[in-house]
Amino acid sequence: MSVPRLAISNEFMDALARLPKSQRKKVQEFAKKFRADPKSAAINYEKIHNMADDRVRTVRIDQKYRAVVLHPDSGNTYVLVWVDNHDEAMDWARNRTFEVHPETQSLQILNVEQVQQAVAQAATASANENALFSHDDATFLSFGIPPVLLPAVRQLQSKEQLTQLQNVLPAEAFESLVWLAEGESIESVKEYVGLLLEEKEQKSSLDEIAEEDRALASNQSSRRFRRVDSDDELDRVLSAPLEQWRVFLHPHQRQMTQQSFAGPTLVLGGAGTGKTIVAMHRARQLALKLSPDERVLFTTFTKNLAENVRSVLRTFCGDEYERIEVQHIHEHAMSWLRTSGPVQVASDDDISLAWDQVAIDNPTKLETDVLRDEWFYTHAIRGVTTRDEYLQMSRVGRTPSLSRREKAGVWKAFENFDEALRLSGKLSWVGVTTTASNLSATAASPTYRHVIVDEGQDFTASDWRFIRSLVRPAADDLFIVADPRQRIYHEPTQLADGDIHISERIHRLQINYRTTEQIRSWATGRSSALTTADLCDSSWSEISTHSLFSGPEPVLLEHDDQQSESNAIAELVLSLKDEFPPEEIAIVVRAGWLLKKLKSGLKKEGVEFTVLDGDTSVGSGVQLATMHRVKGLEFRCVIIAGLADAVFPTKFRGRDEDQRARDRHIAAEQNLLYVAATRARDQLYVSTVGGFANSQFLTGGESC
Numbered sequence: 111m112s113v114p115r116l117a118i119s120n121e122f123m124d125a126l127a128r129l130p131k132s133q134r135k136k137v138q139e140f141a142k143k144f145r146a147d148p149k150s151a152a153i154n155y156e157k158i159h160n161m162a163d164d165r166v167r168t169v170r171i172d173q174k175y176r177a178v179v180l181h182p183d184s185g186n187t188y189v190l191v192w193v194d195n196h197d198e199a200m201d202w203a204r205n206r207t208f209e210v211h212p213e214t215q216s217l218q219i220l221n222v223e224q225v226q227q228a229v230a231q232a233a234t235a236s237a238n239e240n241a242l243f244s245h246d247d248a249t250f251l252s253f254g255i256p257p258v259l260l261p262a263v264r265q266l267q268s269k270e271q272l273t274q275l276q277n278v279l280p281a282e283a284f285e286s287l288v289w290l291a292e293g294e295s296i297e298s299v300k301e302y303v304g305l306l307l308e309e310k311e312q313k314s315s316l317d318e319i320a321e322e323d324r325a326l327a328s329n330q331s332s333r334r335f336r337r338v339d340s341d342d343e344l345d346r347v348l349s350a351p352l353e354q355w356r357v358f359l360h361p362h363q364r365q366m367t368q369q370s371f372a373g374p375t376l377v378l379g380g381a382g383t384g385k386t387i388v389a390m391h392r393a394r395q396l397a398l399k400l401s402p403d404e405r406v407l408f409t410t411f412t413k414n415l416a417e418n419v420r421s422v423l424r425t426f427c428g429d430e431y432e433r434i435e436v437q438h439i440h441e442h443a444m445s446w447l448r449t450s451g452p453v454q455v456a457s458d459d460d461i462s463l464a465w466d467q468v469a470i471d472n473p474t475k476l477e478t479d480v481l482r483d484e485w486f487y488t489h490a491i492r493g494v495t496t497r498d499e500y501l502q503m504s505r506v507g508r509t510p511s512l513s514r515r516e517k518a519g520v521w522k523a524f525e526n527f528d529e530a531l532r533l534s535g536k537l538s539w540v541g542v543t544t545t546a547s548n549l550s551a552t553a554a555s556p557t558y559r560h561v562i563v564d565e566g567q568d569f570t571a572s573d574w575r576f577i578r579s580l581v582r583p584a585a586d587d588l589f590i591v592a593d594p595r596q597r598i599y600h601e602p603t604q605l606a607d608g609d610i611h612i613s614e615r616i617h618r619l620q621i622n623y624r625t626t627e628q629i630r631s632w633a634t635g636r637s638s639a640l641t642t643a644d645l646c647d648s649s650w651s652e653i654s655t656h657s658l659f660s661g662p663e664p665v666l667l668e669h670d671d672q673q674s675e676s677n678a679i680a681e682l683v684l685s686l687k688d689e690f691p692p693e694e695i696a697i698v699v700r701a702g703w704l705l706k707k708l709k710s711g712l713k714k715e716g717v718e719f720t721v722l723d724g725d726t727s728v729g730s731g732v733q734l735a736t737m738h739r740v741k742g743l744e745f746r747c748v749i750i751a752g753l754a755d756a757v758f759p760t761k762f763r764g765r766d767e768d769q770r771a772r773d774r775h776i777a778a779e780q781n782l783l784y785v786a787a788t789r790a791r792d793q794l795y796v797s798t799v800g801g802f803a804n805s806q807f808l809t810g811g812e813s814c
């Protein structure tokens with residue numbers, strides 16, 4: 111018989127999180143001893159009278175507390191499933207069964223009392239003529255619905271009733287029914303829930319392993335059980351019991367962190383679907399396999415996200431953290447350039463001055479505004495670096511249209527601009543990434559074994575070219591996560607223009623773990639539509655996303671002017687003080703100048719606040735920030751304030767005749783609203799001023 115092993119369940123972590131801190135320490139110490147030898151004579155197993163499942167025992171942690179342990183009949187893995195005061199632990203243990211599902215082969219925990227109640231209710235109900243589902247038993251079972259709960263599922267008539275079964279059903283069964291209730295096909299549901307994923311562990315040479323150990327390791331069981339094979343890992347897992355993402359992943363999340371991909375891979379998902387979580391897990395998994403001199407680069411578009419990721423990875427990883435570098439893309443490019451001396455990046459004013467130089471002897475008939483726009487599109491969005499590439503570059507849909515001769519003139523103007531900027535001793539960001547690409551491409555050995563990219567929707571083709579230069583084309587070279595709806599800086603860029611070829615390696619994340627379904631649906635309905643032109647030339651279309659928890663509908667507030675808005679918001683914040691800690695409330699506006707009135711309103715009411723500017727991380731009191739600044743963050747309550755005409759959407763500053771640019775501008779503003787709204791976990795308020803006329807931003811759009 112092999113050495114006994116330890117696993118923990120997500121409910122054990124929940125229970126641990128509820129214990130006083132001093133007690134948690136004791137549990138951690140106990141868990142270590144238990145892991146070392148679950149059969150040790152020093153472990154005090156106690157059998158419980160009248161238990162529903164006789165494989166369950168309690169074990170003594172101290173005089174007061176007990177852990178609940180499952181030792182499956184045929185397996186060799188002991189599972190810590192609960193911890194509590196003696197009496198409560200006994201009650202919990204008495205009332206649970208652990209069953210391997212006959213179809214999915216996953217290990218499920220059922221609350222006997224709740225199951226009996228649901229079944230009894232179903233038994234008293236009359237024939238269900240308005241059934242929510244009309245599938246046969248075999249189909250239900252294939253979704254992991256426990257056989258005992260089939261009658262209760264058959265009696266459901268509405269999504270609200272389904273929500274009431276959430277805590278009774280295993281997670282995969284509930285998720286399947288939610289998708290089914292949304293009208294998804296059986297095959298789609300199986301795919302979304304991860305029921306079609308290969309059970310790798312079952313297929314390997316584990317035939318001799320007992321059924322219950324196999325069940326524990328199955329894809330669906332990994333939502334709630336995790337085997338822990340070292341003390342280090344145990345410490346890491348138990349030190350942050352509230353942060354379940356560290357341990358329990360959705361089968362698709364798990365697949366994306368562990369699978370090897372033949373080349374660059376793209377993961378798409380809406381806000382809050384765990385893209386950053388997956389990217390961090392993957393970085394760690396890859397780092398664990400590297401030799402000491404190899405590195406993973408984890409890069410983001412914004413500085414703040416890079417800082418967050420760095421600080422989370424530091425606590426999430428062990429020694430492998432040394433092999434992961436986290437830097438936002440421009441900081442990383444600058445570090446290449448600084449190896450050969452100081453670098454100055456051109457400001458907007460510097461760039462304008464250089465274009466003024468071009469205007470003095472303009473080789474084209476085009477205004478410098480048009481040239482400037484064309485330069486950015488060509489160099490940043492399309493990643494073009496040579497005249498020949500530009501002459502061949504398709505500009506379909508762009509205005510004004512240009513003949514080949516005119517394009518040659520435009521390129522001459524670009525050269526004049528580049529020269530003017532060079533003489534100023536400064537570099538544009540495109541210049542920074544292009545120079546950094548050249549340096550890294552000529553480096554003696556490849557710099558990174560793997561590069562992981564978060565916020566992929568905001569990178570330009572010149573950024574992608576730089577990223578491509580950092581890692582040799584090979585399996586698992588590039589892993590990119592992105593949400594096209596959160597693109598707020600530039601127009602869409604094709605990865606292929608940055609020499610990154612995704613082929614069919616596109617995956618999606620569909621469960622929103624952050625936001626209630628009410629907020630998710632509201633925000634999605636008001637964001638720009640997804641288009642297949644974003645990121646890669648593939649036929650992926652709208653990605654269904656759902657949140658599995660509910661909350662209040664977003665609240666719209668209307669105010670006559672900014673003064674009354676700022677007073678009302680200060681009062682609102684005060685009224686929320688029993689519901690949310692102040693640090694969990696964010697007031698978000700479109701532009702920094704809007705914060706002035708809000709700050710004075712808060713001061714008048716004596717409400718403490720922190721303004722999140724470029725460098726400030728979340729501080730004490732209510733958080734105040736712009737929509738751009740809250741990207742990547744989350745709060746329990748978000749108040750989007752100051753939506754007024756000429757403030758949101760901001761004024762279009764492009765050329766009047768350029769309808770395409772105008773549409774892009776509106777889409778970017780819509781995306782900003784989406785970003786801001788999806789920072790809210792529980793509650794969203796949206797406040798308008800002066801009879802906000804752009805109501806299509808708040809009431810329009812489809813909800814999906």
Ligand SMILES: Nc1ncnc2c1ncn2[C@@H]1O[C@H](COP(=O)(O)OP(=O)(O)OP(=O)(O)O)[C@@H](O)[C@H]1O
Nearest residue numbers: 355358359360381382383384385386387623624742
């Ligand atoms: N498997 C999981 N279990 C529990 N919580 C999870 C899981 N995956 C993600 N989360 C939580 O969901 C929230 C969103 O995760 P994350 O920030 O990775 O999403 P995202 O897709 O990167 O979001 P956004 O694009 O909106 O910034 C976080 O609070 C995270 O801890």
